[in-house]
Amino acid sequence: MLYPIAIEPGDDTHAFGVIVPDLPGCFSAGDTLEEAMRNVREAIDFHLEWISQDGECVPAASQVQDHANKPEFRGFVWAVVKVGVASGRSQATIPxxxxxxxxxxxxxxxxxxxxxxxxxxxxxxxxxxxxxxxxxxxxxxxxxxxxxxxxxxxxxxxxxxxxx
CATH class of the missing domain: 1.10.260.40 (lambda repressor-like DNA-binding domains)
Incomplete structure (x- = not known):
């Protein structure tokens, strides 16, 4: 599954912020873009693990275009994060x-x-x-x-x- 992520560009004095719109409450940041991307993968893993432990349904991934034109994401850069075996432990977990x-x-x-x-x-x-x-x-x-x-x-x- 490919989850779209919204990246708020950072600079020398501001961190890069990352939001996962399909997973309410799932966000991360990093001083560099690379660090922000690593951190959001970890945040997604923990978020999905928490959802599954709580017995909730894991939200389906949407498309970037479903969120890109929303006013709250104006100025953000978009990417997708592959959620599956290669991205972390939550996908290999079987309760x-x-x-x-x-x-x-x-x-x-x-x-x-x-x-x-x-x-x-x-x-x-x-x-x-x-x-x-x-x-x-x-x-x-x-x-x-x-x-x-x-x-x-x-x-x-x-x-x-x-x-x-």
Missing amino acids: HAVMQAVVDGVTPVKAWREYLNLGHADVAGRLGISQSAYSQQEASDKLRKSSLEKIAGALGLALEQLDF
């Missing part, structure tokens, strides 16, 4: 409740949906498929990689969190 459900015989897809407190209709809507089609996918323990990737994206997860 104990999910693991226990899988050990108890539930598919990883169903375990995650229930952990995130989503209904079949919620996930089916995110995928753009019927509820019955999604229910069949959720019940299967032999999904194609492409299906797993789509479901992971709809749930705000890394593929590795579903394919274990």
